[in-house]
Amino acid sequence: MSDRVIKAALLGLGTVGTGVYKVLKSQEEEMSAKVGCKVEITRILVRNVEKAAAKVKDPSVLTNSWESILEDPEIEIVIELIGGINPAREYILQALNAGKHVVTANKDLIAVHGHELLDAAHAKKVDFLFEAAVAGGIPIIRPLKQCLAGNHMTEVMGIVNGTTNFILTKMSQEGMEFKDALALATELGYAEADPTADIEGLDAGRKVAILASVAFNSRVVFNDVYTEGIAKITSKDIHYAKEMGRAIKLLGVARNTEDGIEAYVCPMLIPSTHPLATVNDSYNAVFVHGDAVEDAMFFGRGAGELPTASAVVGDVFDVVRNILAGCSGRIGCTCYKQIPVKKMEDTHNRYFLRLKVEDRCGVLAEMTAIFAKYQVSVAQIIQKDTKVEGCAEVVVITEKVREGDFRTAIEEIRNRDSVRKISTIIRVYGK
Template sequence: MRAYKVMSRKIYAAILGAGTVGTGVYKLCQSMKDDVISKTGAELVVKKVLVRNLDKDRDPIDRELLTDNWKDIIEDKDIEIVIELMGGTTPAKQYILEALEAGKQVVTANKDLLAEHGEEVMGMADKMHADLQFEAAVAGAIPIIRPLKQSMAGNNITEIIGIVNGTTNYILTKMTESGMNYKDALAKATELGYAEADPTADVEGYDAGRKMAIMSSIAFNSRVTFNQVYTEGITKITAEDIKYAKEFGYVIKLLGLARNTPDGIEVKVHPMLIDENHPLATVRDSFNAVFVHGEASDDTMFMGRGAGQMPTASAVMGDIIDVCRNIVHGSCGKIGCSCYKELPVKDISETKSKFFLRIEALDKQGVLANIASVLGNNDVSIAQVVQKSRKDGVAELVIITDVVAEKNFNDAMTVFNGLSVVKEIAGVIRVY
């Protein structure tokens, strides 16, 4: 059996942050020592672990490795790899830039930093001919960054659609399969540790938006930042929406959608009705999945654990092993920033979608014709319409439109808000 020759070469690394993921990465660095030697031809040694509080127990990390002083790492010439797992942009951005400028290689899982300051940190890596690896920044254990940069480099990628937040997928799964309302499903997700004490970043779509910015930048070779991603969360999704979607043959998911169109990039995160037969419709609980369409490859799908200590640590460890190989073979920085184009990013108002619309209106003759007239006058055509419940003189109408311009649809909603026969616009969800 062929294996790398065991060499005396040692590669020293420092981990920034000893939280959930940082501890998981340390565990893998220790348990995979022999494997790393066989896979890279060098021994990986964790020399320092940066923490905020030296008095806190960091089991199983050896206390002698702990430091609260960044200088102990940046000024140590033996340390060749900095593994940033602190999260946030401050001081992580400063540390990564300083590490790269000092000639060190960097591995990070920091989606916030990359989605907001990717151009700056990638630019420094290119300038220094250094590695900046970030597979764990998107979708945990699922390999998607490397496939987009390397395996699918022979493609013109036209669309990415994915479930890239496990918390919201778990909540919507419970609402769909168990009939829970949003509040109860969120409480269950919090109890199981899927949702943070403050779940805003997840349930409002911000976490998924940052991941879509990163993937879009790589897939379309043009920089997309988080503030260019339209985000809408799941807090307004109701049991009624889910029930009616099912009647039409759909499942509701929080989806990230990015398209490379002739007139610019579309990138957005929002709830969507997706056909119950689509592969993404079957992705349940906290699992993530990314569906990629390339002109040469056609459709490919990547699915797995999108978060958690060891799934995320596995992605970080894969990057560390890759960097070790590059150090051994003198090939660091060979795959740098892929954003060599400058494509415009379209505002949500410039895009088109199908819509699921739920309206409560007065139950009397001519109302449906009036509603259809408002839609028609704004170039919104109806694909399906069903009248549902009737109660106390109010009827519920469920409409699915054809593909329409967002602006035209919004103009129709403005008109509805001024109509006395329309009591409430009870739900608006886009359809894939």
């Protein structure tokens, strides 16, 4: 324990920035005993100093000048919480190049420019930590880099977007349709004004890129990740899934296979007995499989002021411990492999398919003949004895098949006169 005070700057005082400010205040009394010395926020970068004044105890720390932070030699740690690519990228690079340590929750940036930032940190032997960028408060980056370092990880996947999980939970538990559940999520503050990044799986895709990179020791960027959203899911699909012993979740999946890494985000049917199936509301969870640890799962709050701040402050304390022990930059980039990322067409999946067909003899035979032509085997099929406008609804779950082949089969089926409508196609998790 020392009398030293380590000075830090906060960039941004939005939800997470305010949370970090609060959490550091609440740790003020015991942080010296815990990590060896005090950390003090001496500068906070905001756009509007006057508006931000009410949020802090001492408004004199507020500034709208990035230079005043960059050029202050006493500031050793920069906590970047403004989000987005620009100017966050420039600020972080400048801070690292100036020998400052950086902690960030910026998934957009890391999923695209992570390599560049980690390289810059390595060159200056400073820390660049980002535990909060994936799954909010849930510890997952450090466990993967350290606790599970004795494993060859083969799979890391999870529910890494709280908004969509809340929507799917409401659809499943209360029979709501997508647009009503989205409206409720917006009303309750779970969904942003423009919910595209959540709904379309883009936010989850960024987290998958980061998780895959850390778990498989090989760089995966956002552009490598196939993404598909949940807007097409109906309560009817969820109902059929339940009947087939499964839940529907928006999953981010990364798999290290013999012929490359698979990385995608899409709604999937998952067995009701799988630990991820019981992760509801806005909770997140990351499920991993390694050759030594076997299955493990990390569950908690994936967003929110204080949970995200918990992860940020954990990183800040680690930076402090490294400074005091003289080992800054102790664990940097761990991507020492170059594994190719597979195209989505080359992944092998099972599929849930709901379609309307003419209610006459031979239609099922036609469809299954096309399936057979492209090596698509049927595992489960449901056709109910209820007809609407001369059509029957058929629901099929296939065995595993190459996605490209399945797509070709679907195009051929879609062109048949007997097929009135392909209502939904959803991938199915499992062997």
